Amino acid sequence: MITTPPSPPPEGPNVLSLEQEVYARFKTAISVSHGEGKDFTIEVRRAHALPALCKFLFWEAGCSFGGIIVEERIKEWHVLYLFLSREIGWIHVILEFPIETPSLPSISAMVHAADWYEREAEDLFGLQFEEHPRLGDFILHDQVWQEGITPMRRAFDLLQPHFDRRPNQEWRPTLVVRDPGAFAMPVGPVYEGGLGESVHFLLETVGEDVIRAAPRLFYKYRAVEKIAEGKTALDGVLLAERFAAKSAFAHSLAYCQAVEKTSNLDVPVRAMRLRVALSELERLRHHAGAIEAICQSTALNVSEAHAAIVEEQLLRASCYFTGHRYLFGLNTPGGLRRDFDAPVCRSLLEAVDDAVTELRRLENRLRYTSSFLDRLEDAGVVTTEAARDLDLLGPVGRASGLAEDLRRVRPYSGYRDYSFDVACEKEGDGFARLRVLFFEVQQSAMLIHQAIEALQPGKVCADGLQIVPGAAIGWAEAPIGATVHWLRLGEDGCIERYRILSPSFRNWLGLHVAVENFAFQDFPIILATFGLSATECDR
Amino acid sequence: MAFWFWYGLRKGIQSTRYPRAPELATGVSPGRPLDTLFPDGAEAARAAANCPVSAITAVDSRAKVDFRKCIYCQRCHFGTQDQLHWDSSFEWTQAHSPRVGYEPLPGDFSRSLHVIVVDAGDCGACLNEVKQLNNPLYNIHRLGIFFTPTPRAADVLLVVGPVSENMRGPLIKTYEAMPDPKRVMAVGACAITGGVFGRTFMSAGGLGSVLPVDLEVPGDPPPPLAVLHGLLVVTGRKQPCPPADTVYEGG
Numbered sequence: 174m175i176t177t178p179p180s181p182p183p184e185g186p187n188v189l190s191l192e193q194e195v196y197a198r199f200k201t202a203i204s205v206s207h208g209e210g211k212d213f214t215i216e217v218r219r220a221h222a223l224p225a226l227c228k229f230l231f232w233e234a235g236c237s238f239g240g241i242i243v244e245e246r247i248k249e250w251h252v253l254y255l256f257l258s259r260e261i262g263w264i265h266v267i268l269e270f271p272i273e274t275p276s277l278p279s280i281s282a283m284v285h286a287a288d289w290y291e292r293e294a295e296d297l298f299g300l301q302f303e304e305h306p307r308l309g310d311f312i313l314h315d316q317v318w319q320e321g322i323t324p325m326r327r328a329f330d331l332l333q334p335h336f337d338r339r340p341n342q343e344w345r346p347t348l349v350v351r352d353p354g355a356f357a358m359p360v361g362p363v364y365e366g367g368l369g370e371s372v373h374f375l376l377e378t379v380g381e382d383v384i385r386a387a388p389r390l391f392y393k394y395r396a397v398e399k400i401a402e403g404k405t406a407l408d409g410v411l412l413a414e415r416f417a418a419k420s421a422f423a424h425s426l427a428y429c430q431a432v433e434k435t436s437n438l439d440v441p442v443r444a445m446r447l448r449v450a451l452s453e454l455e456r457l458r459h460h461a462g463a464i465e466a467i468c469q470s471t472a473l474n475v476s477e478a479h480a481a482i483v484e485e486q487l488l489r490a491s492c493y494f495t496g497h498r499y500l501f502g503l504n505t506p507g508g509l510r511r512d513f514d515a516p517v518c519r520s521l522l523e524a525v526d527d528a529v530t531e532l533r534r535l536e537n538r539l540r541y542t543s544s545f546l547d548r549l550e551d552a553g554v555v556t557t558e559a560a561r562d563l564d565l566l567g568p569v570g571r572a573s574g575l576a577e578d579l580r581r582v583r584p585y586s587g588y589r590d591y592s593f594d595v596a597c598e599k600e601g602d603g604f605a606r607l608r609v610l611f612f613e614v615q616q617s618a619m620l621i622h623q624a625i626e627a628l629q630p631g632k633v634c635a636d637g638l639q640i641v642p643g644a645a646i647g648w649a650e651a652p653i654g655a656t657v658h659w660l661r662l663g664e665d666g667c668i669e670r671y672r673i674l675s676p677s678f679r680n681w682l683g684l685h686v687a688v689e690n691f692a693f694q695d696f697p698i699i700l701a702t703f704g705l706s707a708t709e710c711d712r
Numbered sequence: 713m714a715f716w717f718w719y720g721l722r723k724g725i726q727s728t729r730y731p732r733a734p735e736l737a738t739g740v741s742p743g744r745p746l747d748t749l750f751p752d753g754a755e756a757a758r759a760a761a762n763c764p765v766s767a768i769t770a771v772d773s774r775a776k777v778d779f780r781k782c783i784y785c786q787r788c789h790f791g792t793q794d795q796l797h798w799d800s801s802f803e804w805t806q807a808h809s810p811r812v813g814y815e816p817l818p819g820d821f822s823r824s825l826h827v828i829v830v831d832a833g834d835c836g837a838c839l840n841e842v843k844q845l846n847n848p849l850y851n852i853h854r855l856g857i858f859f860t861p862t863p864r865a866a867d868v869l870l871v872v873g874p875v876s877e878n879m880r881g882p883l884i885k886t887y888e889a890m891p892d893p894k895r896v897m898a899v900g901a902c903a904i905t906g907g908v909f910g911r912t913f914m915s916a917g918g919l920g921s922v923l924p925v926d927l928e929v930p931g932d933p934p935p936p937l938a939v940l941h942g943l944l945v946v947t948g949r950k951q952p953c954p955p956a957d958t959v960y961e962g963g
Binding site for chain 2: 329416473708
């Protein structure tokens with residue numbers, strides 16, 4: 174790391190201004206170094222400056238928060254706070270402290286979106302975040318695990334089936350509402366006949382309105398990041414696509430891009446275009462499923478059936494086109510595992526056009542169904558301020574006025590070459606979220622057409638993958654929102670540490686804003702319009 | 713809003729005719745590899761080495777596939793010289809222990825079967841495929857099969873996912889709340905052997921180590937019709953898939 178005083182900017186005035194300002198404000202506590210492109214790294218030398226620095230980046234510089242990546246090294250803890258600036262790109266804020274004192278300042282009082290990331294790091298690594306109000310009982314549930322187990326540390330053996338567990342039998346959920354007549358309504362983890370994912374909701378109320386909603390997640394935690402350690406870069410893809418199937422292609426794409434970046438591998442143009450087409454096919458299919466879930470939550474059965482048929486037709490088209498209904502087994506570091514010939518591509522376009530026509534018809538019908546609109550309009554409102562406060566991602570954020578989209582902000586896989594619009598609605602209610610889904614369906618279909626029509630003959634996979642040790646991030650705009658995969662590859666070409674920053678993890682934290690102060694019967698509808706995935710959050 | 717009514721009628725019947733007639737639509741099943749006889753042992757050994765979860769074993773020049781382990785990554789099919797034969801069917805359900813076999817539920821259940829699903833750490837694919845059975849294209853109500861929200865009314869426990877530690881308790885509670893006679897189905901490679909997650913401190917490595925399993929539906933994920941075949945096997949309306957004996961010439 175080379176400490177650089179502010180130097181003439183490589184390009185554009187913005188680079189200098191933000192970097193200069195950071196340097197001017199915190200120069201005694203930090204050192205700045207440059208990375209790839211306009212990205213830069215801020216190394217925090219005095220830990221007490223961290224909250225103020227993060228507050229400056231998030232609130233004054235307008236960066237969005239990416240997540241926290243903890244790494245246990247031999248002599249020190251290496252904690253990376255990821256920020257994304259619209260103008261500059263990724264800003265890495267690094268804090269290091271000795272391995273024997275696992276304690277650092279909490280930033281979640283300043284950056285609320287960081288709350289769950291800190292709780293997760295406390296639960297899995299045993300890091301103590303000073304002044305964090307609520308640590309413990311997060312991923313490792315207290316009714317199953319005792320406190321003090323730190324599974325993500327290196328010393329913890331992954332394969333210990335008969336682990337000595339002393340669960341807390343006395344565990345009871347914490348109730349907050351103390352009004353006379355207050356009671357808590359538990360939902361889950363097995364509900365809707367099990368067709369809903371395993372999540373537990375504690376809805377506290379005094380009657381009609383939900384006063385406090387506390388989702389309890391991580392019933393499905395499978396320690397994917399721990400399992401990945403020691404696997405080869407090629408086999409890591411299997412985990413990247415199998416931890417959250419509904420956005421499998423986006424996650425495996427982000428993973429592969431991280432591997433490609435450490436190994437300096439150039440992906441052939443044909444593979445990049447096919448990756449765009451497949452990512453958008455996945456988005457289209459995911460959104461058809463999300464629309465179906467919204468129709469189901471309002472009990473409008475014919476529209477639910479209509480969307481369900483579209484989803485199944487797209488699953489069948491995916492299977493016919495790629496061999497797998499959920500697009501598993503396609504991405505590989507360097508490109509794609511298989512090529513598709515022109516007739517197959519044409520049939521894909523036909524299937525996409527059919528699906529989009531059907532969804533447009535459905536949209537038109539739904540717009541004239543007042544009973545349906547009554548349930549969605551003004552239900553689960555997330556204001557722009559609240560969305561920005563928790564830094565919500567994906568369609569949920571875009572429905573609340575945050576037009577953030579990694580395809581636009583930090584284009585990958587050649588998204589720079591395509592013309593498309595990013596949805597943005599202001600209302601932040603359930604109907605706005607539905608409109609965003611329908612809008613993105615149209616844009617995805619356009620992108621698939623552009624990508625397939627621009628296909629040139631060529632290879633679909635770069636030859637000679639040589640794994641170079643190092644760390645890198647790869648990112649993609651998954652159907653639910655921005656996903657970032659961080660990876661450190663060791664000398665032997667195996668994964669040393671793998672970190673998934675998934676969009677659902679962020680948006681689950683924002684769900685309570687939408688649910689609280691709305692009536693009980695709105696709860697399933699608000700949940701459906703958020704379109705969250707528990708498995709993507711739990712990992 | 714009468715247009716929904718007319719629209720629903722005009723769309724007509726979309727459901728598959730399976731099990732009365734075979735389903736011929738494309739893309740209903742991704743298929744799976746079959747035991748393949750190669751010209752020589754080296755090719756079979758290469759095919760076995762290519763498998764990331766060691767589901768393929770080479771016995772002389774024959775590549776044998778263990779469907780319980782297979783995660784359907786298709787590495788033995790695409791982009792390799794040593795391709796295994798590919799089966800595009802979907803009737804894959806097998807008894808948990810082929811030697812003991814499987815005893816179907818009594819005949820009273822054949823037209824009224826209530827299923828409860830437990831998501832025990834599934835990636836969302838198997839769960840979505842099970843959910844597709846409610847889709848008009850599959851419409852399992854026509855066969856008298858229903859998803860029920862309460863274990864008290866359930867005859868079949870359908871489990872997806874490798875059984876994560878945090879779900880172990882709710883899963884066992886659900887099983888114990890079900891009345892007899894009951895059957896347990898493990899759906900997907902994860903629920904059978906743990907799949908890519910395997911057996912770790914957080915995953916039980918399959919349902920078999922937690923509950924007595926009756927039927928297994930292999931696949932990652934098994935397509936909806938494979939799950940439907942499993943539900944028909946529960947009531948004895950279909951036979952389980954026999955252990956594979958047929959070997960196909962390959963190479």
